Amino acid sequence: MMGLMASEETRTLPSTTVRTPAASPGTRTAPGGGAPRAWRTRLLVVAIVLAALNLRPAITSLGALLEEVRDGLGMSGSVAGLLTSVPPLCFAVFGVTAPRLARRFGTGAVVCAGMAAIGTGLLIRPYAGGTAAFLAATALALMGIAVSNVLMPVIVKRWFPDRVGSMTGLYSMALALGTATAAAVTVPLTGTLGGNWQSGLAVWAALAAAAVLPWLAFVRDRDEAPAERAPAPGHTEPAQDGRAPAGAPALRITRSRTAWALAVFFGLQATAAYITMGWMPQIFRDAGVPAGTAGLLLAVTMVMGVPLAFVIPRLATRLPQQGPIVLALGVSGLVGYAGLYLAPAAGAWLWALLLGVANCAFPLALTMVGMRARSSAGVAQLSAFAQSTGYLISIPGPLLVGVLYQHSGGWGLPIALMAGLLVPQTIVGVLAGRDRTVEDEATAG
Incomplete structure (x- = not known):
């Protein structure tokens, strides 16, 4: 769904322009009726930031303490691999x-419930008593993340159409x-709390509880739900759920080779991301890196996405084809994995940086979603197809890494798998980056 938002900034091909009519007396300009009051708008900004802060700590905090969790619950490597496969599975299943x-309860109510689910899940999981x-x-917790992750871009577009x-x-x-904060501070925070891994994981529930509070003010905004917004007078606009306007040619997305290339590219980059979040600290710890430093290394990898998420989309939109960027990211990842294999401790900071660059295939994938469709309905349909299919593709990867780690007794085979997956990722990324649109390939005749 983030691709829907990225498309507003990155689409360079002709598209249907959505015009917002000038406000007039009696015109509703914000959910809840009337012009938005300043305090309400500021409160929503706070709510958005707090919600976004909660969309990854459930994953990266667990990665930092995975060894302690495995020992405490008696998990095998295969079960730990299953645990790292749960996030993409939940995103694929619950996000849809x-x-x-x-539409039934209102966007604000669903996000508020999502934050509550995150907090509840994070609070009870360390003390659940079994695997x-x-x-x-x-x-x-991941169910709450999944629905919130999908709806946050809808809220941004609804409330801030001129500041998307x-x-x-x-x-x-x-x-x-x-993402980075949870990876960096979970281990030292656990030490401060007495060295108990349960406390180190449960503490993140407080952040989710804080996010619930501002969303309570938006629980009753039932008219904010997607697909319920009326189009501007005299303008035909596709519904928020991606349905094409009446009379538009049917778009059979599965006929598009570009759509499939994007879906596989999205799935393989997501595989790499979840393997990194779930297993990279353990790789460094097994190489002799202290637990706290291993968490910081994961934080470095994750934080690389902050500046590059702004640079890569702008660069991608200036190029007719995005293949060169795909190749550059692929090379960075291959060098990083080679370093993890040959000298994981000696060059740990460099490998973390390079893998952080490689993980920026995510904003590139979202950018290409916006560039590979001409219409808003096409972008919505392509984004839904690429992300849902991609998350399904990404599910086996972390599990397979856990199985290989357990049965081989080391990280050689898992790292070889990670590096090997970069090859098809780069190939399909180059194909997805070609200058063409899914409408040209998938419009039913």
């Missing part, structure tokens, strides 16, 4: 329910900050 829930209960509580770029940048920076 978000628009329907928003199955730990997985169930983790799934609860700046608000999306703020949201993206907060998301990256939450």
Whole structure:
């Protein structure tokens, strides 16, 4: 869904322009009726930032303490691999329910419930008492993340139509900050709390609880739900759920080779990202790097996405084809994995930086979603297809890494797998970056 927002900034091909009519007396300009009051707008900005901060700590805090969790719960390497596969599975399964829930209950109510689910899941999972209960509580938190992740861009577009770029940048920076902070401070915070891994994981529930409070003010904004916004007078606009306007040619997205290339590219980059978040600290710790430093190394990898998420989309839109960027990211990843294999401790900071660059395939994928479709409906349909298919593709990767680690007794085979997946990722990324649109390939005759 972030691709829907990226498309507003990155589309360079002709598209249907959505015009917002000038406000007039009696015109509703914000959810809740009437012109938005200043305090309400400022409160929503705070709510968006707090929500974004909560969209990754459930994952990266666990990665920093994975060894302690495995020992405490008696997990095998295969089960730990399953645990690192849970996030993309939940994103694929629960994310698709978000628009329907928003239409029924309102977007603000669903995000508020999502923050509550995150807090509840994070609070109970360390004390669940067994592996199955730990997985169930983790799934609860990830369910809240999934629906919130899908609906946040909708809220930004609805409330800040003239500031989509700046608000999306703020949201993206907060998301990256939450990701990196949880990776960096979970281990030292655990030490401060007495060295108990349960406390080190449960403390992140407080951040989610804080995010619930500002969203309570938007629970009753039922008219804010996607697909319920009326188009401007005299203007035909595709629905927020991606349905094409009446009379438009049918777009059969599965007929498009570009759509499939983007879906596979998205899935393989997501595989790399979740393997990195779930396993990279353990790789460094097994190489003799202290636990706190291993968490900082993951934070460095994650925080690289903050500046590059602004640079890469701008560069991508200036190029007719995005293949050169795909190649550069692929080379960075291959060098980083080679370093992890040959000298994981000696060059740890350099490998973390290079893998952070490689992980910026995510904003590139979102940018290409916006560039590979001409219409708003095409962007919505391509984004939904690429992300849902991509998250399904990414599920086996972290699990397979855990299985290989357990049965080989080392990181040689898992790192070889990570490096090997970069080859098809680069190939399909180059194909997805060609100057063409899904409408040209997938419009039914």
